[in-house]
Amino acid sequence: MPGNKYNCKSLHTQKQAELSEFFLTDGENLALSGDEDCAEGVAAARAFADGCEWQEGQPSKQRLLVVANRLPVSAVRKGEDSWQLEISVGGLVSALLGVKEFDARWIGWAGVNVPDSVGQKALTKALAEKRCIPVFLDEEIVHQYYNGYCNNILWPLFHYLGLPQEDRLATTRSFQSQFDAYKKANQMFADVVNEHYEDGDVVWCHDYHLMFLPKCLKEHNSKMKVGWFLHTPFPSSEIHRTLPSLDQKLLRSVLAADLVGFHTYDYARHFVSACTRILGLEGTPEGVEDQGKLTRVAAFPIGIDSDRFIRALELPQVQEHMKELKERFAGRKVMLGVDRLDMIKGIPQKILAFEKFLEENLNWRDKVVLLQIAVPTRTDVPEYQKLTSQVHEIVGRINGRFGTLTAVPIHHLDRSLDFHALCALYAVTDVSSCYILRDGMNLVSYEFVACQASKKGVLILSEFAGAAQSLGAGAILVNPWNITEVAASIGYALNMPADEREKRHHHNFMHVTTHTSQEWAATFVSELNDTIVEAQLRTRQVPPLLPIKGSVDRYFQSNNRLLILGFNATLTEPKDTLGRRGGQIREMELKLHPDLKEPLKKLCDDPKTTIVVLSGSGRSVLDNNFGDYNMWLAAENGMFLRLTKGEWMTTMPENLNMDWVESVKHVFEYFTERTPRSHFEVRETSLVWNYKYADIEFGRLQARDLLQHLWTGPISNASVDVVQGGRSVEVRAVGLTKGAAIDRILGEIVHNKGMKAPIDYVLCIGHFLPKDEDLYTFFEPELPSDPPVPTIPRPTSVPTPVNPSLPKISTGKSGSKGSRLKKQRSLSTLEKRANIGIVNAWRPTLMRDRMSLHEGSSVLDLKGDNYFSCAVGRKRSSARYLLKSSDDIVTLLKELAEGREPMPLDSEGGAMPLNSESGEQSSEII
Ligand SMILES: O=P(O)(O)OC[C@H]1O[C@H](O[C@H]2O[C@H](CO)[C@@H](O)[C@H](O)[C@H]2O)[C@H](O)[C@@H](O)[C@@H]1O
Numbered sequence: 001m002p003g004n005k006y007n008c009k010s011l012h013t014q015k016q017a018e019l020s021e022f023f024l025t026d027g028e029n030l031a032l033s034g035d036e037d038c039a040e041g042v043a044a045a046r047a048f049a050d051g052c053e054w055q056e057g058q059p060s061k062q063r064l065l066v067v068a069n070r071l072p073v074s075a076v077r078k079g080e081d082s083w084q085l086e087i088s089v090g091g092l093v094s095a096l097l098g099v100k101e102f103d104a105r106w107i108g109w110a111g112v113n114v115p116d117s118v119g120q121k122a123l124t125k126a127l128a129e130k131r132c133i134p135v136f137l138d139e140e141i142v143h144q145y146y147n148g149y150c151n152n153i154l155w156p157l158f159h160y161l162g163l164p165q166e167d168r169l170a171t172t173r174s175f176q177s178q179f180d181a182y183k184k185a186n187q188m189f190a191d192v193v194n195e196h197y198e199d200g201d202v203v204w205c206h207d208y209h210l211m212f213l214p215k216c217l218k219e220h221n222s223k224m225k226v227g228w229f230l231h232t233p234f235p236s237s238e239i240h241r242t243l244p245s246l247d248q249k250l251l252r253s254v255l256a257a258d259l260v261g262f263h264t265y266d267y268a269r270h271f272v273s274a275c276t277r278i279l280g281l282e283g284t285p286e287g288v289e290d291q292g293k294l295t296r297v298a299a300f301p302i303g304i305d306s307d308r309f310i311r312a313l314e315l316p317q318v319q320e321h322m323k324e325l326k327e328r329f330a331g332r333k334v335m336l337g338v339d340r341l342d343m344i345k346g347i348p349q350k351i352l353a354f355e356k357f358l359e360e361n362l363n364w365r366d367k368v369v370l371l372q373i374a375v376p377t378r379t380d381v382p383e384y385q386k387l388t389s390q391v392h393e394i395v396g397r398i399n400g401r402f403g404t405l406t407a408v409p410i411h412h413l414d415r416s417l418d419f420h421a422l423c424a425l426y427a428v429t430d431v432s433s434c435y436i437l438r439d440g441m442n443l444v445s446y447e448f449v450a451c452q453a454s455k456k457g458v459l460i461l462s463e464f465a466g467a468a469q470s471l472g473a474g475a476i477l478v479n480p481w482n483i484t485e486v487a488a489s490i491g492y493a494l495n496m497p498a499d500e501r502e503k504r505h506h507h508n509f510m511h512v513t514t515h516t517s518q519e520w521a522a523t524f525v526s527e528l529n530d531t532i533v534e535a536q537l538r539t540r541q542v543p544p545l546l547p548i549k550g551s552v553d554r555y556f557q558s559n560n561r562l563l564i565l566g567f568n569a570t571l572t573e574p575k576d577t578l579g580r581r582g583g584q585i586r587e588m589e590l591k592l593h594p595d596l597k598e599p600l601k602k603l604c605d606d607p608k609t610t611i612v613v614l615s616g617s618g619r620s621v622l623d624n625n626f627g628d629y630n631m632w633l634a635a636e637n638g639m640f641l642r643l644t645k646g647e648w649m650t651t652m653p654e655n656l657n658m659d660w661v662e663s664v665k666h667v668f669e670y671f672t673e674r675t676p677r678s679h680f681e682v683r684e685t686s687l688v689w690n691y692k693y694a695d696i697e698f699g700r701l702q703a704r705d706l707l708q709h710l711w712t713g714p715i716s717n718a719s720v721d722v723v724q725g726g727r728s729v730e731v732r733a734v735g736l737t738k739g740a741a742i743d744r745i746l747g748e749i750v751h752n753k754g755m756k757a758p759i760d761y762v763l764c765i766g767h768f769l770p771k772d773e774d775l776y777t778f779f780e781p782e783l784p785s786d787p788p789v790p791t792i793p794r795p796t797s798v799p800t801p802v803n804p805s806l807p808k809i810s811t812g813k814s815g816s817k818g819s820r821l822k823k824q825r826s827l828s829t830l831e832k833r834a835n836i837g838i839v840n841a842w843r844p845t846l847m848r849d850r851m852s853l854h855e856g857s858s859v860l861d862l863k864g865d866n867y868f869s870c871a872v873g874r875k876r877s878s879a880r881y882l883l884k885s886s887d888d889i890v891t892l893l894k895e896l897a898e899g900r901e902p903m904p905l906d907s908e909g910g911a912m913p914l915n916s917e918s919g920e921q922s923s924e925i926i
């Protein structure tokens, strides 16, 4: 059976005894044997199972479903329906055995293939008594998912060892087939979780084996509280992106979790950075945001159950063992390595460094011994098999070279030790050698420290182990690749004076005994609970999704509709479809979404519909994309207006002060030169520095710096607004917002069309900068007491330098037409309620004091509900509704263009209320 060979064959009677206690009394199913005198080890090993006893009479413990690839026990079949359970070994199991605060169940693979239902039933029953629930994976899945995708692809990649060459995987083991098996296995885990999940449970998924699990779980039940913790390093995004084209899916799946945890801040930072750089999402100090959904990301450094080790040292059998070891190695200093026989543990490098030390220090040759416990692991993976032979060869060579008839310098064991033997070994060690190439944390270094209260030995620790962040000050940190440096460190450690050893040990001991595995688990789960509460609060502030059906129905019930559409990220293709090489030049030009061409054409030709594309883009961009349609184009945030049949005219206030342009341009030039793939646009009324194609993190830093330059220099006294976008900085003349412009645009449209009937439907969609969201609120009725909406400031005395030749929109006698439009729109309390989504039929009396068209009727008659403002791809907005992406706009405009029959009116002649199924009141995060 392929699977873990970590400990099964090498368990001692002591471990068996722990298990017989741990797994209580099922004589039928369990075939265990062991000593009676191992109370200490037993107490520790039963920690996980203890949950059920604690439950009696204590109903308040939260249920915790721990989901990990491996159960804390591996099963060995003893008969058709009889199983022996052996405790699994590894950092993850060790740490989670310390989790006692919860009513916990563990879901995972028992490390064995059980094809028959009799065997499955018996094993399920045996495991159930230990609060373990099996996921049955067949041999082929284990081969492709565990040996293949997990241990041959993700494991080396996450530890910076690179990907294997795909042709070495053979045809049946391509990346794709292994990835498919990985997904399938994750779904199998999800199915078992779903089956056992109860409302309120916390589901804690562990490690790189289960990166798909959060998504599978949330798809099944979005209310499930899901946390995911990675026990390995998370590599730099540059490494992560080499995962062939599948990486985005993995990252996205993990992001479905509510809380994502790592051992160190560096790993968390790498993860956020991968999400920002590869997925283009927004990284914040809290985590990663994707359209309003925040996935909390944080560091939760794991610990050990230190008391368990400290107590074990007092046990007579451990003392006895220590005595034997001391006698055995009397007169020699003991160096110790305890590792799974894994490439990441750097065992060959460790042994070579020891060889170099012996080479250079003749006097130490018979005075020091290296004990290396190399626990066999993942023995079905060829790379691990190769490593075993390589290590044997080096050990043999060095022992041959430096050994004598009575002693060898290296004692190498291909097996695991039981807990008490391990504690004794840790306690008699002088120098612990943890020069791992990469390790998520490395609990062995913690365990060594816990057992060194009297000896105060030295820890040599790789700077690439997560533990270096916590034990770095007390340990001697080394680069394991630098064999010369490691050899020198061995000498330094062996010769270290007692007072220095004491100081260093004290520092580490304090850390290990205060940052325990119990505390780690409790912190993670409590953070997960808090995250859910915060997410619920945040959700309430997010506008609901646009009720498509309702908005379409009302469109067809209306006779004079106005559609105001943004361009960038509204009518263009969604950026996700550009893939992660989104920085390429060909994508720099904004292009109308191809699927929108037809519906847009139909809508433009509908005499009852007026369409305005209102964009920050310049005139030529709008000309190129919309020149063939019959619509209004409003370029540069509405500063220029054109009916596509006519000429451009400007809505700009006269004598606009643009003195600041040249000096702002200099600053933009400076930063463009120094920020690869950034660029800037000089528009007629604004300047935009854009870094959306630049390295996102560098771009953000540069933007911050650029703003400082601007504020302290060119714009310190200028009448400008600085508008920060997601990846841009725009400087524009003060007050030139889309909301201010629409006032005048609308006036022009009404005038141009000679409109007789009021506009009775407005759909306004855009991915606007916060400053331009005043467009959404423009159409919201105001309370009489509300302050007036800011309008363009009076033109200054300096004449505007731009396009003096363009025709001006006439502003009429008593101010602009727009100002007059605004004036008549006062709001009753009832209308205000309509703004927050309360269905509101038409009330003619409330429209009485609105501005008149030529014959005295109102320009806007939206009946309270016939106004749909939608922010695209935003999480928070002053729009009434949200849309996820321009794909949704395709759906919406297609429906509008189809031209179906209007929905019937209600008995009073008003529009029917919006459908509740439409999501109008729902606060679902998109
Ligand atoms: O289950 P296996 O394939 O036999 O491997 C054993 C475990 O190895 C890895 O352990 C990691 O977790 C430790 C605790 O957080 C950490 O200290 C260590 O640095 C990691 O390598 C693996 O992540 C586990 O899933 C395996 O069970």
Ligand SMILES: O=c1ccn([C@@H]2O[C@H](COP(=O)(O)OP(=O)(O)O)[C@@H](O)[C@H]2O)c(=O)[nH]1
Binding pocket: 089, 090, 091, 092, 094, 338, 339, 340, 373, 375, 415, 416, 417, 418, 419, 422, 441, 442, 443, 444, 445, 447
């Ligand atoms: O003979 C052995 C060797 C190791 N371990 C345990 O295996 C774990 C190894 O965890 P670590 O974080 O150092 O590395 P991992 O193996 O998880 O990568 C530690 O808790 C050790 O006590 C064990 O029980 N018996």
